[in-house]
Amino acid sequence: MHSFVWHPYTQMKDWKKFDIITEGRGMWLHDTHGNALMDGVASMWCNVWGHSNKELIKTIKKQAEKLQHSSLFNLTNDKAEDLAEKLVKLAPEMYRVFYSDDGSTAMEISAKMALQYWSNMGEKKTKFVSLENGYHGDTIGAMSLGYVPLFFSKFKSSLFPVLRTPSPNRYRIPKGYSFEDYQEFCLERIEQVFSKNDNIAAFVMESGAQIAGGVIIYPNGFQKKISKICKRHNVLFILDEIATGFGRLGSMIEYKNQESIPDIVSFGKMLSGGYLPLAATLASKKIYDSFLGEYKDMKHFFHGHTFTGNPLACATALTNISLYEKYNLISKIKKRASQMESRIKEISNMDLVGDVRHTGMLMGIELVSNKKTKTPISPKKRFPQKIFVEAKKHGIYQRTLGHIVMVIPPLAISEKELDFLLDGTITTIKNVSSQM
Ligand SMILES: Cc1ncc(COP(=O)(O)O)c(C=O)c1O
Incomplete structure (x- = not known):
């Protein structure tokens, strides 16, 4: 069969033939030749219940018969409302939910929210700091925040500059350091960067662990200490729970486990059980309130997507979350x-x-x-x-x-x-x- 599909991160000259998956049942993906493969990567880290989960399918069917999509521009929909309420209840200290379609856009939103927050507050804070080996998606802003050299060197000249500090990879500690010393060094570097630059808008990191940058799991207390440093220096703390929240690291909300409250946090991937594209960026009251004012103040958030708050995806996410509770x-x-x-x-x-x-x-x-x-x-x-x-x-x-x-x-x-x-x-x- 001739294919017209261009695949991600794939040398298409090498890969002329792909297995064509036509069905998914539980942990298994089935191809056109009748072969079954276990989904060892949760279909890019997003699948929760396995494929063809009856309860999620029922929700999708029911919602598809009622409302497939309706815009959040000047209107709302019941499922987007219900899900936002649920998310705010789940995520401590979060106050409002901004929807998007995937992890990368959720991170673009985090960055824009932070920049506009400072602009709304009348302060010139425009720079970001992030951890080396961090990954936050493939769009230009997300690549700037989470620069993985192997993936993104071709685009480097078009990315915005971000200051980076080391992350504590236990397996690759520089010579002369104990792991404990190196953690301290990583934290001191953040302090130094914050002290030397008074224009830092936010510090951005994956919550709990870096995955795409090499599976680097933070030592106990590391994330908590960073959140405190951010507070001390009046720098916003942005967390990315797109791959690590919703149970991947063993906690529903990983920042709760890490005892580190963010100003802005994003979820994606497993939010809809991995069935429909959906992401959410949650903001604290402090952030949200800065966007309120008279229309002429132009403080409202300048961002929006066609499928923001899609009711099919939101309904699926609501059922997904209820299943976490139902099945413990x-x-x-x-x-x-x-x-x-x-x-x-x-x-x-x-x-x-x-x-x-x-x-x-x-x-x-x-x-x-x-x-x-x-x-x-x-x-x-x-x-x-x-x-x-x-x-x-x-x-x-x-x-x-x-x-x-x-x-x-x-x-x-x-x-x-x-x-x-x-x-x-x-x-x-x-x-x-x-x-x-
Ligand atoms: C931590 C993290 N952030 C953001 C993203 C980007 O998400 P998406 O691929 O849905 O754009 C990913 C994707 O793997 C991720 O692991």
């Missing part, structure tokens, strides 16, 4: 997380495995060509492609990030299914390692 998903995640943890030793002992980083339903397995020097496997070895092909032989849809194999299953995966995924991943790494 967060406590089930804790059990599955221990199951993942119990395999770490076995994985770490494998030949090319330099480090295994895990929390909640997130695992990153870093492969190196030399365990002593920690040299990452060279991109020339075509490692991600090899892993993808080998994993398929073991019935798994697996996607790596450079030299890091990611295990990011749908959150409601069962014990047996998770064993299948972990066994298959281990065999895949073993077999690919023997070809290196």
Whole structure:
């Protein structure tokens, strides 16, 4: 079959033939040839319940018969209202919800909100600070905030400048530091940058862990300390929970777990159970109030999208959240997380495995060509492609990030299914390692 689709992050010269997925059932994706693959990456980290969940489908059908889309420009809709109320109740200290369609736009909104907040307050604060290895999406603003050199160097000259401070990767601490010292160094760097620049609008970071930048899980207290530094320096604290909230790290609202209240926070991916494109940027009362005034003051937020607050997506998100409560998903995640943890030793002992980083339903397995020097496997070895092909032989849809194999299953995966995924991943790494 000739395809007209241009795929993301894909050398199309290499990839002439793609498996065509036509159905999803539970953890499994089914292709046109009748093959089934376990969805080992939760369809890009967003799937919660597996595919074709009856309760979510019922909601989508019911809503589709009533109202498919209606604008939030001068109108509202019942599902957008209900969901906003629910989100504000779930997320401590958040006051209003601004909807968008995906994580990248949610982060663009965070940045614009922060910039306009300072403008509304009559202050000239226009610069952002973020963590090295952070990732916040693929649009121009999101790439500027979360600059991953491997992905974005081609666009660098068009990105706005952002000051960056180091993130504490336990596996790659600079020589001469203990991990504790290095954490302190990372925090001091933030203090220094804030002290030297009085025009910092906001500090931006992923909440709980950096995923796309290499699965870097923050040590206890790190995020909390940053939130305090921000407060001390009158810098807004923006969190990105797009990939880490809604249970991925084991908490519904990760910043609650990290004891670090943001001024602005974004959710996406799992918000709709991974069924429909939806993201939400939540703001505190302090932020929201600064946008109020007379029309002539031009303080209102200058942002909006066609599908903002789409009722189909919002209705699906409402059911999704009710299912977390109904099935007590967060406590089930804790059990599955221990199951993942119990395999770490076995994985770490494998030949090319330099480090295994895990929390909640997130695992990153870093492969190196030399365990002593920690040299990452060279991109020339075509490692991600090899892993993808080998994993398929073991019935798994697996996607790596450079030299890091990611295990990011749908959150409601069962014990047996998770064993299948972990066994298959281990065999895949073993077999690919023997070809290196
Ligand atoms: C932390 C984080 N922020 C933002 C995004 C961008 O989300 P989207 O791909 O929906 O635009 C991602 C996507 O992986 C992410 O991991």
